[in-house]
Amino acid sequence: MNKAPRGTRDLLPGEIEKWHYMEKTAREVSEIYGYQEIRTPIFEHTELFLRGIGDTTDVVQKEMYTFKDRGGRSVTLRPEGTAGVVRAYLENHLNNQPQPVKLYYLGPMFRYDRPQAGRMRQFHQLGIEAFGSSDPVLDTEVICYTYDFFTKLGLKDLQVEVNSVGCPECRSFYGKALKEFMDQHRDSLCENCRDRLDRNPLRVLDCKEQGCQELLKGAPGIHAYLCAGCREHFQQLQSYLQLTGVPFEINEQLVRGLDYYTQTVFEVSPKGTGEGSLAGGGRYSNLVETCGGPSIPGIGVAIGLERVLLALEHQGVGLPLERREGIFIATAGDDDSGQLDREAVRLLLELRRSDYPAEKDLVGRSLKAQMKQASRIGARYVVILGLDEIKEGTVTLRDMAKGEQISLLRGKLFEYLKVM
Ligand SMILES: [Zn+2]
Numbered sequence: 001m002n003k004a005p006r007g008t009r010d011l012l013p014g015e016i017e018k019w020h021y022m023e024k025t026a027r028e029v030s031e032i033y034g035y036q037e038i039r040t041p042i043f044e045h046t047e048l049f050l051r052g053i054g055d056t057t058d059v060v061q062k063e064m065y066t067f068k069d070r071g072g073r074s075v076t077l078r079p080e081g082t083a084g085v086v087r088a089y090l091e092n093h094l095n096n097q098p099q100p101v102k103l104y105y106l107g108p109m110f111r112y113d114r115p116q117a118g119r120m121r122q123f124h125q126l127g128i129e130a131f132g133s134s135d136p137v138l139d140t141e142v143i144c145y146t147y148d149f150f151t152k153l154g155l156k157d158l159q160v161e162v163n164s165v166g167c168p169e170c171r172s173f174y175g176k177a178l179k180e181f182m183d184q185h186r187d188s189l190c191e192n193c194r195d196r197l198d199r200n201p202l203r204v205l206d207c208k209e210q211g212c213q214e215l216l217k218g219a220p221g222i223h224a225y226l227c228a229g230c231r232e233h234f235q236q237l238q239s240y241l242q243l244t245g246v247p248f249e250i251n252e253q254l255v256r257g258l259d260y261y262t263q264t265v266f267e268v269s270p271k272g273t274g275e276g277s278l279a280g281g282g283r284y285s286n287l288v289e290t291c292g293g294p295s296i297p298g299i300g301v302a303i304g305l306e307r308v309l310l311a312l313e314h315q316g317v318g319l320p321l322e323r324r325e326g327i328f329i330a331t332a333g334d335d336d337s338g339q340l341d342r343e344a345v346r347l348l349l350e351l352r353r354s355d356y357p358a359e360k361d362l363v364g365r366s367l368k369a370q371m372k373q374a375s376r377i378g379a380r381y382v383v384i385l386g387l388d389e390i391k392e393g394t395v396t397l398r399d400m401a402k403g404e405q406i407s408l409l410r411g412k413l414f415e416y417l418k419v420m
């Protein structure tokens with residue numbers, strides 16, 4: 001028998017309701033914050049990601065699903081949402097609309113990664129992107145959005161880490177200082193980092209290897225290298241964040257794994273679990289330009305929905321999943337004429353078209369088995385039809401919650417159900 005590819009999974013009834021709830025919450029929070037949905041293609045030209053994400057990142061070097069289509073073009077399943085949204089923003093001339101343009105997306109992303117809890121090769125993200133403003137109020141808004149989405153779902157004990165990675169100017173000074181420091185300790189670095197040091201020294205800050213982590217404790221921090229503009233922006237962000245009541249801390253080593261960030265970067269993770277972040281984002285002042293557009297700043301966040309579900313589970317948070325209770329139509333007794341069955345079908349359709357969830361037996365169950373099935377699917381009422389009832393123009397209505405049943409005129413059935 002065929003199995004789903006490694007790193008992918010099926011979402012079945014019983015679990016999908018949680019996804020619906022998360023997605024509904026995402027749409028609500030987005031609406032409240034003034035973000036509108038955008039849906040971009042699942043695959044893009046590979047070049048977009050090479051340019052947009054940066055070809056020294058792990059994502060581009062090791063994790064992309066890239067292939068040639070039948071026309072010989074190189075395409076890539078989107079490993080993240082931002083590059084595609086930036087392309088769509090430019091291609092559809094949204095930069096000509098009043099700014100900021102604020103968009104959200106929900107959907108699957110693809111990375112060839114080692115699968116583990118909360119990390120899939122096909123995973124799902126909620127993300128927002130806002131274009132056309134450098135105001136630190138917007139940075140604050142994006143962090144607040146993320147925090148509010150989580151708290152609305154019921155997550156507690158969140159750690160919000162914030163940093164500024166400066167602009168290309170201040171970062172190049174910092175990169176030099178970091179490289180100088182690291183060069184003195186080259187032998188203690190992992191092989192990967194020795195390589196990173198020459199291409200993009202800041203990437204070393206991302207390294208998870210113990211040796212490199214140790215070394216980083218003594219390394220110069222970026223804050224001393226921030227230019228006046230970046231320092232001012234970071235100060236303002238902090239003072240606005242204080243207004244919001246979002247509990248945040250500054251982590252000078254936080255750089256995020258993508259090259260395009262400038263100034264604000266942030267991550268949100270469950271406190272003290274070592275589980276990794278649920279969300280990460282930041283400002284990108286040059287990405288739109290890098291993707292072939294004018295110089296327009298942007299900022300965004302991406303939230304890993306598998307990880308959010310996992311965190312909810314670990315915190316023992318049950319989502320308030322509600323399911324409408326329906327009506328089951330049971331038939332009693334034999335009827336060779338088929339009249340009973342036709343009446344049941346008629347009632348079934350009538351109920352559904354009056355917006356009641358309704359079911360009837362389709363596999364020839366006995367009355368007893370039909371009642372069992374009704375309770376299995378959580379029906380609130382069972383309408384029992386028999387030939388005698390049809391003759392009399394009545395139905396038997398069984399209240400499954402109370403375990404009581406009454407007989408009533410067929411014509412009164414809907415009146416009675418209305419109070420449901
Ligand atoms: Zn700067």
Ligand SMILES: [Zn+2]
Pocket residue numbers: 189190191192193204207208209212
């Ligand atoms: Zn390393």
